[in-house]
Amino acid sequence: MSKSLLIISRQAPWAGPSAREALDIALAGGAYDLPIALLFLDDGVFQLASAQQPKVLQQKDLGANLQALPMFGIESLYASAPSLRERGLADQALALPVEALDDEALRALIDRYDQVITL
Incomplete structure (x- = not known):
């Protein structure tokens, strides 16, 4: 049985290669x-x-990679509700439908996965 993997992407899309690498790992x-x-x-x-x-x-635009996630079976997409609020994105339409989680729910999410990669 495959181990479950949670990829945590913490970098802005223009802050270096980490955002693209997180998406590449997810797509692979x-x-x-x-x-x-x-x-x-x-x-x-x-x-x-x-x-x-x-x-x-x-x-480079990451939009195409983001839109490809569901086509690769990656439909479990989450975002930190506090992070969205702090950056003024909580009430905006986002490029992808994500489930916004509070801090307690984030801890529970991380505990559910066998492996966690943070980029």
């Missing part, structure tokens, strides 16, 4: 039918903001 695992979930935490919630303009920063 999804291609092998591994039970994977993705949690956006801290500045990682900025990946969920719609209408980003990465070309202004000479960055």
Whole structure:
């Protein structure tokens, strides 16, 4: 039986390679039918903001990777409710439907998974 994997993405999409690497790991695992979930935490919630303009920063758009997650069987998508609030994203339409979790629910989520990768 495959071990479950939770990937925690904590970096903004333009803060370096970590955001892209988290998505790449999720997509690769999804291609092998591994039970994977993705949690956006801290500045990682900025990946969920719609209408980003990465070309202004000479960055690649992560939107296509985000939209591909459900096609690879990655439908368990979560975000930290406090992180969304602190960054002004709590009431905005996000690029993906995620379940916003409070701190207690985040701890329970992390405990449910066999392996956790934080980027």
